[in-house]
Amino acid sequence: xxxxxxxxxxxxxxxxxxxxxxxxxxxxxxxxxxxxxxxxxxxxxxxxxxxxxxxxxxxxxxxxxxxxxxxxxxxxxxxxxxxxxxxxxxxxxxxxxxxxxxxxxxxxxxxxxxxxxxxxxxxxxx
Amino acid sequence: xxxxxxxxxxxxxxxxxxxxxxxxxxxxxxxxxxxxxxxxxxxxxxxxxxxxxxxxxxxxxxxxxxxxxxxxxxxxxxxxxxxxxxxxxxxxxxxxxxxxxxxxxxxxxxxxxxxxxxxxxxxxxxxxxxxxxxxxxxxxxxxxxxxxxxxxxxxxxxxxxxxxxxx
Amino acid sequence: xxxxxxxxxxxxxxxxxxxxxxxxxxxxxxxxxxxxxxxxxxxxxxxxxxxxxxxxxxxxxxxxxxxxxxxxxxxxxxxxxxxxxxxxxxxxxxxxxxxxxxxxxxxxxxxxxxxxxxxxxxxxxxxxxxxxxxxxxxxxxxxxxxxxxx
Numbered sequence: 001x002x003x004x005x006x007x008x009x010x011x012x013x014x015x016x017x018x019x020x021x022x023x024x025x026x027x028x029x030x031x032x033x034x035x036x037x038x039x040x041x042x043x044x045x046x047x048x049x050x051x052x053x054x055x056x057x058x059x060x061x062x063x064x065x066x067x068x069x070x071x072x073x074x075x076x077x078x079x080x081x082x083x084x085x086x087x088x089x090x091x092x093x094x095x096x097x098x099x100x101x102x103x104x105x106x107x108x109x110x111x112x113x114x115x116x117x118x119x120x121x122x123x124x125x126x
Numbered sequence: 127x128x129x130x131x132x133x134x135x136x137x138x139x140x141x142x143x144x145x146x147x148x149x150x151x152x153x154x155x156x157x158x159x160x161x162x163x164x165x166x167x168x169x170x171x172x173x174x175x176x177x178x179x180x181x182x183x184x185x186x187x188x189x190x191x192x193x194x195x196x197x198x199x200x201x202x203x204x205x206x207x208x209x210x211x212x213x214x215x216x217x218x219x220x221x222x223x224x225x226x227x228x229x230x231x232x233x234x235x236x237x238x239x240x241x242x243x244x245x246x247x248x249x250x251x252x253x254x255x256x257x258x259x260x261x262x263x264x265x266x267x268x269x270x271x272x273x274x275x276x277x278x279x280x281x282x283x284x285x286x287x288x289x290x291x292x293x
Numbered sequence: 294x295x296x297x298x299x300x301x302x303x304x305x306x307x308x309x310x311x312x313x314x315x316x317x318x319x320x321x322x323x324x325x326x327x328x329x330x331x332x333x334x335x336x337x338x339x340x341x342x343x344x345x346x347x348x349x350x351x352x353x354x355x356x357x358x359x360x361x362x363x364x365x366x367x368x369x370x371x372x373x374x375x376x377x378x379x380x381x382x383x384x385x386x387x388x389x390x391x392x393x394x395x396x397x398x399x400x401x402x403x404x405x406x407x408x409x410x411x412x413x414x415x416x417x418x419x420x421x422x423x424x425x426x427x428x429x430x431x432x433x434x435x436x437x438x439x440x441x442x443x
Contacts, residue, residue: 008404009384011377014363015314021249024212056384056402085388091399105392106385107313111251235318243316247364 006053036060135191137171143270152220154234161272162209176240193240306389319427340400346387351432380405
């Protein structure tokens with residue numbers, strides 16, 4: 001399985017990669033992107049089974065990325081998990097309405113994100 | 127069933143399916159238990175303090191006593207018996223908060239955080255955790271089945287299960 | 294928002310962020326603020342309300358937190374990695390605090406940027422007493438939130 005981690009912080013991307021390793025998933029490639037624009041470009045080139053994205057990023061934020069994915073006939077099938085510091089109701093509801101499969105607020109326990117990744121990929125009973 | 131008692135500041139592993147690992151009186155101390163269901167290896171450490179003092183080049187005198195060295199020792203011992211890290215199921219219990227502590231940060235809580243920090247360094251997290259609170263605990267782990275039971279004061283026993291439910 | 298509530302919100306955010314992702318906790322409040330060999334980051338938030346968040350942390354505290362966050366030995370970490378972790382810490386603390394403020398709109402955070410500590414004293418938000426400081430297992434962590442008048 002291929003995954004993509006979208007966050008403008010390299011150390012946050014590294015943290016999320018460690019969490020993905022907790023799942024025991026047989027991963028193929030884990031792509032990384034610094035913003036929504038780079039993520040979109042990569043997604044149009046390579047198939048990915050799950051995207052984990054931050055919201056506040058330069059160039060294209062996570063909300064706009066979701067909007068772009070939803071408007072694409074092929075890309076809208078890719079599940080997206082949002083991982084963000086913003087826990088305001090208005091943002092969460094808006095992103096879920098845009099098709100986000102889950103919303104994880106930073107800070108999070110590693111196992112919380114691990115469980116959401118497994119759920120999004122159909123690996124758990126939850 | 128044979129009982130292998132893990133003392134305070136000590137640890138051990140076993141592949142004998144007839145053995146039960148047990149440690150008593152987990153107050154602010156934390157017990158970490160791991161089980162590889164394929165290799166049939168189980169291990170337990172009962173550590174007292176978060177981090178081993180840095181003593182230059184000399185090896186730590188009592189590595190099991192500390193979260194960082196004890197958990198690392200436990201994993202190494204289990205791997206020597208054939209366990210594989212990616213298969214491990216990890217349990218943690220203890221880290222009770224001392225009632226008369228006035229600071230924001232007491233040893234039970236520090237041990238709980240040190241447990242997670244040490245596991246994270248190894249790319250692991252606990253699968254089942256019964257930590258904090260105010261009471262001492264006793265835990266038993268069956269080497270053969272990997273099942274773990276927690277005893278609270280008053281004799282009540284419950285199994286530590288991955289889905290959070292007690293049996 | 295009353296100042297006491299803001300201080301409580303900041304303290305809760307510091308505890309929550311440090312415990313969940315850095316595997317440590319503040320050891321208490323400190324009357325002293327992080328100074329000298331330290332790293333400072335700032336970010337602004339836009340929406341209603343808007344303002345600025347600053348964080349300053351002792352070098353030793355920053356290395357300890359980076360080690361916990363990345364799961365690596367302190368000695369193996371570069372200065373750049375440590376600074377990136379401080380920026381992410383600022384991002385999470387600001388986000389946690391700002392999310393607690395009453396707002397009917399979502400609030401956008403800028404990317405955190407490092408501030409030279411010498412210049413920070415001149416253009417920091419308000420007076421030094423707006424800093425709220427916490428004792429860590431190593432060093433000090435100071436945070437300051439400045440809300441612009443509505």
